[in-house]
Amino acid sequence: MSGVSQARRTSMSRVAFLGLGVMGYPMAGHLQNAGHQVTVYNRTAAKAAAWAEQYGGTAADTPRAAATEAEIVFCCVGNDDDLRSVVLGEDGAFAGMRQGSLFVDHTTASASVARELAAVGADKGIGFVDAPVSGGQAGAEGGQLAIMCGGSQADFDRAQAVMSAYAKATELFGEVGAGQLTKMVNQICIAGIVQGISEGLFMASEAGLDAKKVAKLVAQGAGGSWQLANRADTMVDGKFDFGFAVDWMRKDLGIALAQAKDMGVSLPVAALVDQFYGDVQSLGGGRWDTSSLIQRLRVLKGQNI
Template sequence: MPQKVAFIGLGVMGYPMAGYLAKQGYDVCVYNRTTSKAEKWCEQYSGRMALTPALAAQDADIVFLCVGNDDDLRQVVYGENGVLDSMQQGSILVDHTTVSASVSREVYAAAKTKNIGFLDAPVSGGQAGAENGVLTVMVGGDKAIFDKAEPAIQSFARCVKLLGASGSGQLAKMMNQICIAGVVQGLAEALHFGQNAGLDCEAVIDVISQGAAQSWQMQNRYQTMLNNQYEHGFAVDWMRKDLAIALDEARRNGSTLALTALVDQYYADVQKMGGNRWDTSSLLARLQK
């Protein structure tokens, strides 16, 4: 019999991630707050759906979560019809939400009292990475639990790595977002400078992308930035949520994140421009206003 898994949260990331699990032969039961989206998923992938997280999780070997924030995670784990009380002993809970390391450690401890394994496993790669099954997954937790869950996670990932104890996956995701914030701001300023200098920015990018300035952002976002196209990708609102988590953790561990704090405020400016759902590369629009 195929391994039974549940997937809670069918947003732009979760929907294709659950789809890849079904394509790999797992018996997938999904739950989503908007029932119509779960129904659509079942039609597309011939899977099953449940009307509550608890019902989706009750007979699953692995339960995957991909929700919004710390409060959403607590609600779907502990709340009314939450998964923790219905999961069977020896099963595994894998959280792909980007949340604080503290709430991940909290859920890890709560799951352990019920003999349930827990992994914090935030992802990088955005909607395109989820749709193409090539996400990077940063994992925190116990190695024995990771070894059991890794084959299923590989269904939608290009890279999966255990990085340490519970919370380590979330800390790694914070590092990821800190790097992205600085790189996107640098690219935005470079394009802004080039436009004001009267250069052919496409030609310049063609040259400098072959050298040390190259980045994923440069390869995948410069064209849409030059065309003022931002109705796609990873939303500014989500990035500010992630940076707030990183900045809060930095205050706790004594790190200085001056550039990250500055770019976070630049994203606040983009929000004031109405760009809440724009891609994070919209930092260029702020410079052009």
């Protein structure tokens, strides 16, 4: 065995991954493909079994069983309550984790729940890193996620070495909770950008311009963004059956707005766009991609959707 191969083998970890949604499923797959020994848990057992068959890892019946013997337990579920349900209790991950192990949470949740669970973990000798991600389903599938973290430097360094299997950028922003705060900033920025693009593209179309051509040019200048480069064509075409769902974005913005209220910070644009996403939900677009804000403008103008 070569020296490089030996180094790779000794650097592999025994890990668990809890939550196999559109993000977690490919993320866990990247870990397995990188050579880590991965055990997964999902609330729907059939999905965990399908993952194990596809990637060759192991499926467990409970978070506790998945976490037993794991050096690092990763998690990506829906919200604060979902997170508590897989971490705490007799069948929760903490009940199976050993002293000196590490819990890394990729869920977009509140900073307060991150601190709460980190404190519980600390009493058990378990490290904790809150590590929400950005990049959407495509980023998860391509292993190109941006990961914003909170925790100790030592825990971050340990997690980063393994998260590299699905990350293009990873940064530590402070103590536990800092990752979630950074993700709130991310979602606030996206909300304003998508609304601006929606208004711009809608105006272009109403003015008789080729909106796709306009977007292509604008994307090369100061008005450029990932959202414009990757969503303009589908926004013009009215295609939204993919990507990050409006329901999820409203959950994330709700977290950010609640945090801002606690801090005494005004977020007028985020609050307004959150209401606009509520209008999209009323149109039946709760599972549409977040770029569907443009549909609201079409409805207001009396266009069919």
